Amino acid sequence: MVEVEKIREEARRLLQEGQVRGVIGYVRGPQGVWAVPAMIRNPEDVDRLVWNPTCVHNLVLFVVEEKKEQARQKEPDKRPLAVVVKGCDSRAINVLLQEKFIEREEVILLGVSCENSGVVDKKKLLNLVPSQKIEEIVYGNNGHIVAVIDGERRVFPPEEVLADRCLECQANFPVVYDHFFGEKIKKEAINTSPGVDKIEKMRLEERRRFWEEELSRCLRCYACRSVCPMCYCTECVVDPISFAVEPTTTAEEKAKKIKWIEKSPLLSENFVYHLVRAIHLAGRCVDCGECERVCPEDIPIRLLNKKLEREAWRLFNYVAGMDSQAPSLFSTFKETDPEDFIR
Amino acid sequence: MEHNPYLPQLARIISIKEEVGGARPIKTFHLELLNGHRFDFRCGQCAMISVFGKGESMISISSSPLIKEYLQFSILKMGRVTTALHEMEEGSIVGLRGPYGNGFPLEEWKGKNLIFIGGGIGLAPIWSVLQTALRQRDDFGQLTLFYGARTSQDLVFKDELKKLKETIPVYLSIDVKEPGWNEYVGFVPQNVLDKKPSPEKAIAITCGPPIMIKFVIKGLQELGFQDDQIFTTVENKMKCGIGKCGRCNIGHHYVCKDGPVYSWARLKTLPQEY
């Protein structure tokens, strides 16, 4: 079991000793049991930190944000950041290290094990119990999730309430960390993406219809992009303007910024947006599943990333985020890479 | 037919003059509406210029409303639309809608001394007032112009300024020394403090880069100008021009309809989101 008191102790020590400029962790949110990300800067505040099955967010996003913020500051605090990472989150750290977006010294990783369980899918749980009544959500035994409702403990088996990404996860403890909390319990191998199987079994027209239905709902709120720690580009193909405007940027440079797709949520543009995003995340997506969780329109975005995850493994034996020293998927090749598709 | 506020009228570029070259070029365009349509406006108002396929830009009208033959816009090449405009030729057709904004309260300034303080492209909105005041010379007291730019090359309306000097006091300045320049060297606010215009019965109208405006206002206050004697314009990003799209929103104001002209007395009550 991960003891939250131990995380707090470590966070307190790091802050008291001034080793870190802050601790990015989870705290109880304004809506009762549901945790939200927070930056803790004072040792007095570390008791706000929580660890429970509602800690769904990938906090590496805030490492990225802090890094960008630092670049804007004249005299940034160069001390590292402590950040609570789950298995998937830690793999995101590895990708950032691989891509040299951050250096290892910039973060102190408080690794937590998901211990044969995972995080809760709020939608699934709320279909079973009304939100207002839940007082607490904690880990039970054998990956079970316990919700305290009206003082009573209700135990849910993982397959009923865990997020799909956790049910499909095979690496449920951090691969990189400085401090580790909990136990490394290796999960049983399961089908890593039944959703992809389903689509692969469809006929071409069915697939097209499936994705047309799903992607036609996209509002282009960009929550999927905003929540993704790998979507750190200052200039994104979907933006009509570049954010990398300096006083020296000429009008021509700004005018030449290619408008790859229209801002309108037309189906064709939604397709291109999601495909470009998927391919840009190939070999980088660690399946933290945040894009799909945040989508207000319930678009199964993970199915795109999971497909490429599967192909990267099948074609190139590549898994994202396992090794910060290894070259990334697209920055290397093997002589033996498949080329039977090339004429 | 119901009025469609988003539908531009077509206008022809009847002349283009290069004011400033180099990396931050400025050109002055004269436009006339097709089919002889009129375009009535007040000093300080703006118009939305369309380059079809590129988009729209809100530009202040720099000619006097008393001139009916053309509308004048002096445009700094800045982004997608203005770059396209700079690439256009005389005779090209653009879209025009407006006018937008409140404009300067010229009626209230009758009999007053007007002090114009401009920097860079900021002379454009001021120019409209200045030209109007010159045409209605008896309605106003003394007219004075302070105008500066980074270099002598960056000054707009160079020829017009030469002529203007024969009629009113014109104090030019450039930021750094240049051979052959025998006027003031330094920033515009400093030039104003140096010449000490009197606040007596005066209105100061200032327009230019935000940092210049900030120090001009400070300087004017030092010289004894009251906040309601100082006017400036605010430029926020705009899209609709009619207070709906929410882009130029500052507090409960929409710059496109409640601005762009503000007395400092009024502007200082708004959040600093410009």
Added chain:
Amino acid sequence: MEKVLKKSDLGQWVARLKDFDLYGPVRENNHWEFNQISQLANFPEDYTQVNVPLKKILLPNREVLFQFEDNRNGGPYLQEVLPEEREVVVFGVRPCDARGIVLLEKVFSSEIPDIYFERRRQQVYVVGLSCYPLPGENCFCLSLGGGPFSTKGMDILLTKMQSKYFVEVLTPKGEKLIKAAPEYFFNPTDKDQQERQQLERKARAMFTRQIEGVEKIWPVLSQMFESPLWREESYRCLKCGICTYLCPTCHCFDITDEISSTAPLQGKRVRVWDTCQFPDFTMHSSGHNPRPDKASRLRQRIMHKFLYFVETFGDIMCTGCGRCVSKCPVGIDIIDILNKVASHGA
């Protein structure tokens, strides 16, 4: 005018509205949306609230304003494009969404009227459905002068009772809809009246979320521009558009040119949804951004709704639908923020 309609007659009545395009709540994956329907037998028991509010019909996320193309002489030729003429009935609109229209009208029908919005508004008939039980876990309309049985912005309000719908016909447009099948509508009995009143009382007692003293908010807000609250509350903000895109009152938009051919030039000028929460919303061409960070953008969202709009239109630009709270991926909670604001004033 008040009527009752047998539950089993709903479908019959709707079938008579052949001259209209019909919209109603349709289940999609895990949520509801207003989609075009051909019939409506009943409102499903598990119908809560649609994801994208009614504004998607009045202010669609893409509206073509006009087309442009080069004519033979090389100059541009413009063709105005107005919304197609079709009358639309939307069923199952919750009171918060209907009140949203009233607020949108203030923006789009004031001063210089917006011809596109007005056309669509004239063509839309709103058939509401009162809220019992409450549709969302974060409903707080009661705190904002609304209510689970509010009729503002509606042409008809239906209340689901034991065996009937209580039908409040509120406008001539509503009457027109009833007249399509008058034989199904009866005058309510005293018992019907009582049943409806009782449901409303019960619904009003169900609210768990509220703002304490909403009238305190705007005077306090006007003093809070520099408050550290905005930075604290926005730290976890993702800069996405969920809160505003799903808001029944947020209406900010962008205008952009879409080209289908460059030579000869052919394209459309369209307006598309945009939001003050996107970093580029206020960014000038020069790169200068008057609202450069998440704190200033969260502040803008709250201030616009609870201060600026009040100053301009005398009304709060929020109907308490709770979507921005329920749908925020990082739990940014407008109710919580407003209660914190109110406590600043205490």
Added chain:
Amino acid sequence: MNSEHEPKIVAFLCKWCSSAGSDMAGVSRLEYPSNVIPITVMCSGSVSPLYILSAFNLGADGVLVSGCHPGDCHYIKGNMYARRRMALLKELLPYIGLEPERFQMSWVSAAEGLKFTQIIKEFVKQLKPLGPQTQLRRSL
């Protein structure tokens, strides 16, 4: 399906090989269908999947990326990187319902004018029965 449909093919051709190969075809007076819109690039490795998606978005019925044979890359290994990227894109497109024939890759050297014409002929033949590509195509 419309067999009359004349497909539009956008072909990203490496300047050092395939582009020269297409020239070779022309110089040798080899005939091939005029359905190709060639875009010469510095290396097949410089072709971002975004370009390919964008070509489909702007109305291409088929897209070809053609580079140097393994070992022949002017920049040593650009084509090898391209091979990886395109392998994944090749899997992704049919996954969302786009006909696999619509995106192809080939190695064509500067000397292989004949091979170039054969590839184009075959490509056109495969695309014709599919009709216009509408899935990713922007229609306003």
